[in-house]
Amino acid sequence: MRIIKLNNQIKKRFIFLLIIFACFSASIFLISYSLKDQIAYFVEPTDLKNMDGIENKYLRVGGLVKTNSLKFLDGNWVFEVVDQNQNSVNVIFSKTLPNLVEENKGIIVEGKFIDNIFVAEIVLAKHDENYMPQSAIDKLKEEGKWRGN
C-alpha cells in the first residue's frame, strides 16, 4: 500500500518537473527564434543583397578575404570579402590588421557602407575549425589533395 502511494508522489513530481522544463525550454526557443537576426554575429555578402537600407547602418560582414585582393594603398588596407556564392563586398580599413588576416582566410569586418564601399572600424580574423601541422599539409600537397593556398 505504501509503495503505491510513493509511486504516485514520484509520478506527480516527475510530471511537475517535466511541465516546468518544457515551458521554460519552449520560452527560450521562442525568444531565441524571434531574436535570431540579433543573435547572429555577422551577415554574409549574399544576405546583404536582400537587405534594405544598409547605407550608413552599422553592420558586421563576414566571409573570406578574396585571393589577390588584399592591398595597402595610401595608408589604407583595401580588400574584398567574398562568400561561398561569390558575392563580394569592397572593404577599406585604416588601422593595423590582426596578425592572422590573410588571403583566402576567414574575416569579419565591422563598420558602415559609405558610397557602396564598406568602411571598416574593426577587423577580426575568423579562424576555421581545421588544425594541422605544416608537415601534414606538405604531405597533402604531395598527394595533390590540398585545396588551400
Place this chain on the structure above:
Amino acid sequence: MFAITPNVLSNFMNSLSRYIILLSLILISVSIFLIIFLENDYYQGISFKIMFIHVPTAWLSLAIFLVMGISSIVGLIFKSPTAFTVARSLSPIGLIMSIIVLVTGSIWGNLTWGAYWVWDARLTSMLILAFIYLGHILLLYSFEHFQKADFAASVLAIIGLVNLPIVKFSVDWWTTLHQESSVLRIGGPSMTNDYLITLLVSFFGIFMLTIFWFSNIFYIIVEKRKIERSKLLND
C-alpha cells in the same frame, strides 16, 4: 537505488581516489610531454596549444552541468540526499572549469581574432553558464537549512539545463566568431591524429582530476554533516 546513502558513496570513492589521482597525474604528465613536443599549427603557430586546456575544460564544464542537472532531477523526484549532495559538490568545480575556459579562450581570441571578447552566441552562452554555476553556489549558501538550499539550487540547475544545447550548438545555429566544433562534428574530426590523441589524453587527465576533486568535496560535505548531527544530538 535508495541504498546508496551519501556515506556509502563517499566511502566507495575514497577507496578508489588514490588510483584515480595516480592515473590523472600520469595522463597529465604524458599530455604535457606530448604538448611540448607537438608540431605547431601551420597557421596559428604556437598559440594553438592553448586548445589542449581550453577544449577539455569546455567539455567538462558542459558535462559537469549535465550531471548536476540530472542528479538535481533525481534528487527532486526521489528526495534522494545522495543526488542533492552530488549536485552540491559539483558546482564549484564547474565554476572553476568555466572560468578557465573563458580566460584561456580570451587569451587565444586576442592572439587569433584580434579581440579578447566579443558578444557572439558561443561566448555569451558560455558566460551565462558560468553565471548559472555562480548562482547555484550562491543559492546553496543563502539558506539556513541545507534541505531548502538543495531544493532551490536544484530548480536552478534544471532550468539551466536548457542552456547546455545552446552552448553546444550555438556555432551551428547562428553565425559566430567562434569556429565550429573540430572533434564532435559530422564527417569526423578536422584535425590530424597527433593533435587528436594529445587532446584526448589531456581530456582524460583533467577528467580524472575532476573526479578526484569531486570525491574530496563530497567527502568534506558528508563529514561536516556528520559533525553537525553529532553536535545536535549532544545539545
